[in-house]
Amino acid sequence: MNGQVPDPGRPCVGVTGWRLPAGGAEAVRLAARAGADGVQLDLGGPGRGEPLDGPGATGAVREAVAATGVELLALTANTLNDIGLTAAPGSAAAARARAVLVRLLDTAELLGVGQVFVPSFRRSAIGTPADLARTAAVLGRAAREAEARGLLLASENALPADRALELVDRVGSPAFRLLLDTYNLRAAGLDAARWTEATGPYLADQVHLKDGRDGLPGPPLGAGDGRLEDVLAAYARTGPRPRALVLENDYRDGGPGRLDTDLAWARRAAARLAARPTRPVKVHR
Numbered sequence: 188m189n190g191q192v193p194d195p196g197r198p199c200v201g202v203t204g205w206r207l208p209a210g211g212a213e214a215v216r217l218a219a220r221a222g223a224d225g226v227q228l229d230l231g232g233p234g235r236g237e238p239l240d241g242p243g244a245t246g247a248v249r250e251a252v253a254a255t256g257v258e259l260l261a262l263t264a265n266t267l268n269d270i271g272l273t274a275a276p277g278s279a280a281a282a283r284a285r286a287v288l289v290r291l292l293d294t295a296e297l298l299g300v301g302q303v304f305v306p307s308f309r310r311s312a313i314g315t316p317a318d319l320a321r322t323a324a325v326l327g328r329a330a331r332e333a334e335a336r337g338l339l340l341a342s343e344n345a346l347p348a349d350r351a352l353e354l355v356d357r358v359g360s361p362a363f364r365l366l367l368d369t370y371n372l373r374a375a376g377l378d379a380a381r382w383t384e385a386t387g388p389y390l391a392d393q394v395h396l397k398d399g400r401d402g403l404p405g406p407p408l409g410a411g412d413g414r415l416e417d418v419l420a421a422y423a424r425t426g427p428r429p430r431a432l433v434l435e436n437d438y439r440d441g442g443p444g445r446l447d448t449d450l451a452w453a454r455r456a457a458a459r460l461a462a463r464p465t466r467p468v469k470v471h472r
Contacts, residue, residue: 197461198429200453201225201260202446203395206437210236212247219255221446226257227393227433230291232266240294248298260431261302261393263343264291271310272325273318281325288329296336302393303333304366307344319350323357334362341366341391345375348385355389364391367422368435370413371395374402380417387425394422396453397435407445408436408452419456423463432457 202223204214210229218226228248231238238244239262252259264287274280288305295303305311305326313319326342333340341364342354351365367390372379383390397404398411409415422429432453438446 198457199224199258199260199431200450200457201227201258201393201431201433202438203227203229203433203435205229205235205263205265206435206439208439211239211244212251215248215251215255215257215259219257222450223434224258225260225431225433227261227263228259230262230264230266230287230294232264232287234269235266240290240297245294245297259298259300260433261304261341262291262295262298262300263304263306264288265306268306268309268311272305272307273311273313273321276321276324284325288325289332292329292332292336292338295338301337302339302341302391304341304343304391305329307342307346308371313344313346313350313354319346319354320357323354326354326363327358327360330358330360330363334360338362339364339391341393343368343371343395345371345377347377348382351382351386352389365389366391366393366395367418367426368395368397369415369418370397370399370404370411373413374399374404376402380414380421383418383421384425387422388427390422390426392427392430394419394429394432395435396432396449396456404436408434408449415456419460423460428463429457429460432460 202218204210204226207214207217215226270284271280272284291303307313313322330340339362343366365386372382398406398408398413400406400411434449
């Protein structure tokens, strides 16, 4: 077991499997050994590790969860950054992206994970109005399918707040959220605390924690220029009660020291967030 007994009024502290030395079931075990409460996993695929829905993989993850007590918080499909959610309708890339989204929802359902999120970076980056319209159409369909399965679907992007809210409007689903990453916004030249104030009612209840310097990720949590305390304070004022703070600094070198330091920082942040009152969540505008 991971040795932690989460306070029901406090967000759990998790890690992202794709920032650990191994993914899938081994990421669950690594999270347990580190003392994390939960883990988010990647679907995998070419250049992204073994597929989470490959032969025996889902069963292995379920066994690791049962053995460790680590909670599966969410699934993502980082391969979408290599394919492109913005691919033209009818193209081969669009068909591949669609297939990945279906697999993502199927795998979440198989594993009993209630939330999936979709990244919009690199080939899936939303740069033009046409990109936003295409992304909204793709995510709108996926969100409706997620809702039918009892799942939530979130978008992780670095759009300015007004465009992120336009995406919420265009998707128009009660199952749709925006995923806050505390440093992606800073790296895109945005004021992450102000962004969080503007989008708070539409945010997911899981937050990615990472820090950086001069727009590049790297330092331990709280040691960079990401103003993480200010961002989380804005989340506390405007967002939902958080279910999880999830570390997304890079721990793939396998050294325990930095992960231990970041887990301790995140637990202190979770305690501060737990002290605020619950607020209602807006599901779409």
